[in-house]
Amino acid sequence: MTTEPSTTRLNKRMADLGLCSRREADEWIARGWVKVNGQVAPMGLQVGPDARIEVDPKARGQQREQVTILLHKPVGYVSGQAEDGYEPAKVLVQPRSRWKGDLSPRRFAPSQLQSLVPAGRLDIDSTGLLVLTQDGRVARQLIAEDSTIEKEYLVRVAFGAVATDVQAAFPPAQLARLRHGLSLDGQPLKPARVDWQNPEQLRFVLNEGKKRQIRRMCEAVGLKVMGLKRVRIGRVTLGQLPLGQWRYLGPHERF
Structure with missing residues (x-):
C-alpha cells in the first residue's frame, strides 16, 4: 500500500x-x-x-519596490492601529522626520505608507527600535510563531523602594528566574539572557515576544520597570537613530 x-x-x-x-x-x-x-x-x-x-x-x-522602515519610537505612540486617543507610530514616517544620516538612496513616496505594518509590538510606554514593513517576508521572519530572531532591550528597574544600586539589593536567585523558570499565561517562557548593564539597568535578550513580556517578567520577581528601550532586532541595531526619526532598512542589511 x-x-x-x-x-x-x-x-x-x-x-x-x-x-x-x-x-x-x-x-x-x-x-x-x-x-x-x-x-x-x-x-x-x-x-x-x-x-x-x-x-x-x-x-x-x-x-523590490516594497520598503522596510526602522523607526525610533517615542513613548506615547502605539505600534499598530490608533487606540484610546493615541496615535499609531506610523504617523511619524514623513519626509521631515527622516534621519539625515540615512544612507539609503530611496526617495520617500506617499505610496510607501500603503500596507506599511508593524512587524512586532512595542508597548505605548516603551521606546526604541520598531520595524514597519510592506514586505510580507520581513513580517513573517520577525513575527511568525516559529521565529527565533533575537530582540534586545535595556530595562531600567526599581526593586521595592530601591531605585539606585538595584543590583546590590536584588537577589541573585530571582535573576536566575528571569533567565529561566518563569511562566506567562500558563506557558513556560523560553530561556532568556538577562544581565546587569549597570546597577539600575538590566539587558534582556529574548527570542519570543509575548504581550508586555518583559514588564510581566519583572513584576513576577518584584521588579518595577521604570523605562524600557529596544536596541536590537536580530542583526539590526537602533544605533544612532534619533528619537522620533526613521530610516530605510538598507539593501544589504539582514535581520
Missing part, C-alpha cells in the same frame, strides 16, 4: 519557501503571476512537496 504525499495550499507553500507572504501569494495568484508545473495556478490550489513553482518577474519587481 502506497501513501499519497501530503499536499499544502499553494499560498502557504510559497510563504514557507520564503518567496512572499500568504497575502502576497494570493495577490500574485489572482494576477496570474504564479505557475505550478508549467501551468498558471488557480486560487486555492493544493500542491505536493515536489511541485515546481515559478513566479513572474513582474511580482519580483513589485517586491
